Amino acid sequence: MSLSERSGSAALLDAQAIRKSFGRTDALQGASMSVAAGEIVAITGPSGSGKSTLLLCAAGVLRPESGRVTYDGQLLDDLGEAERSRLRRRDFGLVLQFGQLVPELTAAQNVALPLLLDRHDKAASFAAARSWLERLDADELADARPGEMSGGESQRVAIARALVSGPRVIFADEPTGALDTVNGERVLQVLLDVARETAASLVLVTHDNRVAASADREIVLRDGCNEQRVDV
Amino acid sequence: MLCIVGRMAIGHVLLGILERRPAHGYDVKRIHDERFPSAKPLAYGQVYAALAKLAKDGLVEVAETHQEGGPERTTYAITPAGVESLRAWLGATESAGPYAADELVRKTVTSLLRGSDATAFLQRQRITHLAVMRDLVAARAEAPSAAVSIAIDHTISHLDADLRWLETAAERAAADRTRSA
Known part of the structure; x- marks a missing residue:
């Protein structure tokens, strides 16, 4: 089975049909992602396809306008701001590009x-x-x-x-994007090693194919939606 | 000379192996395959043919022949002319590669020129490329030396170029469909 075709079964974190706008820009138009415990997932797609927005919605940093984000069976929308902050501090780890x-x-x-x-x-x-x-x-x-x-x-x-x-889930938004190749590889390897050693899930937003190739599964976004697989 | 350089890439790789120490065909093949883990393994026939050609051109010579129960084994050593030829090859740049002749491009362009939807092919090709790249990234993480990592880096970089080209091709194909609709 291919990298892209497997669906995340027994999801620890599940974001479904997420919609999010910034002003008049529709960043996400029903995008979904999920990650199982210990799974490494890459979110890829062209610039402006909504990768970072989906990651931030799944991590509870942004509130989507519609859709459901569930973590360990708990709907994030049911949590107050203090509880969400605590969840982000205790269960989630966030790494940004810079x-x-x-x-x-x-x-x-x-x-x-x-x-x-x-x-x-x-x-x-x-x-x-x-x-x-x-x-x-x-x-x-x-x-x-x-x-x-x-x-x-x-x-x-x-x-x-x-x-x-x-953390049980590590979110990394272009973690190697600002680094040269060798330093980028080193940083990526640390993330992968730690995720595997601690059985944490890892969600990587990336435009780097080398990073995407390090994941167990790839989720491709296009124009705020999941790319439709075409079968012939 | 440039013509010879172009034709004798495998021969020069073998000269590079023999420059370290004399070896027989079996060892030359083994060292080659260890040195270039992401390249297609050399066939024994290819190795012996290349060694025979190098010997004919005076770039290697037979250092020893011995037979102990099994088949006869010939040990080859590089000659001074071989060292000189190796140095010339290492100093000459290679052409960037005729990508238009690549099978990938041929298929995609043919598909687009026929008016077919190339999206499914491009998606499948991305999955295939990414799977190979995943194996190479894993192999590089376990690479025993910087030399092996560098050899793997070269294949990864080419796959990455193909993948970026595939992404652009998919976008252009989608834009082309929108225009024709």
């Missing part, structure tokens, strides 16, 4: 942030942060601020931050 670290904080503080916001013990939070930085070969950056880091270094710190709370 890291989006807090510029005033050191790498260790950035990585510890989700745990500190969740009222974890300070010493334990920093110990976990340093452990993840070490895992990502970024321990020497612990006291550096984002302005002092290269693109690849920032991205590894951002991944450490996304993983520190032990």
Whole structure:
């Protein structure tokens, strides 16, 4: 069976018939995606096809105008803002193209942030942060601020931050898009290794075929919808 | 000389193997296949024919022949002329490749020129390419050396170029259908 033909059975996260507009632009017009526990899924498609919007809707960052997002049997729409925030901090890890670290904080503080916001013990939070930085070969950056880091270094710190709370689903929006080939490969490999080691699901938005080829399954979007498979 | 360079690509690859140390045909094939894991494995007949041609041209010579129970084995060594030829080949650039002759392009263009809907073919081809690329990406992650990674990178880069071309072709085919509708 091909990469694209398998459907995600026993979905941990399921987004169905999602519609989302920004002003007069219809970003999503009924797109769907699902990911099973431990599955690695790539969302691909041309620029403007709605890949990032679908990822952000599935991650509970954006609220769709219509459609259903279910995580572990729970409808996200039934959750209040505080509960959604808690879910994003505890169960979801989000990696964006440019890291989006807090510029005033050191790498260790950035990585510890989700745990500190969740009222974890300070010493334990920093110990976990340093452990993840070490895992990502970024321990020497612990006291550096984002302005002092290269693109690849920032991205590894951002991944450490996304993983520190032990997420069950990792969302990565063009995680290698701002990196050169070798650094991009390294960052991708870390994401894949961690997802496999921890049995986390990984949702990758990408326009890079090499990244798409690393996934178990590909979901192709076109004009805000899932691409229709044509059979002859 | 350029003509010889063009015709003797496999021969020069074998010269590159023999430059490290003399070897017999079986070893040359094995080293080639390890060195180029994503290339089609060499057939023994191809190896022996290439070695015979190299010997005829004075680029390799028979270093030793011995037989212990099994078939006779001939060990070949590179000659100074072989080293010189190898250096010339390594220093010469290759043409970028006649993509118009590629089977993929021939099929898609023929399909479009016949007025057929190429979308299904393009989708299937993307799935095929992506599956091969997935195997190569996995092989590269396990590559024992930078040299093997670099050889795999070359195939991946070409597949990636094909995939990007397929995406563009699908978009152009869709736009073409919209225009004709």
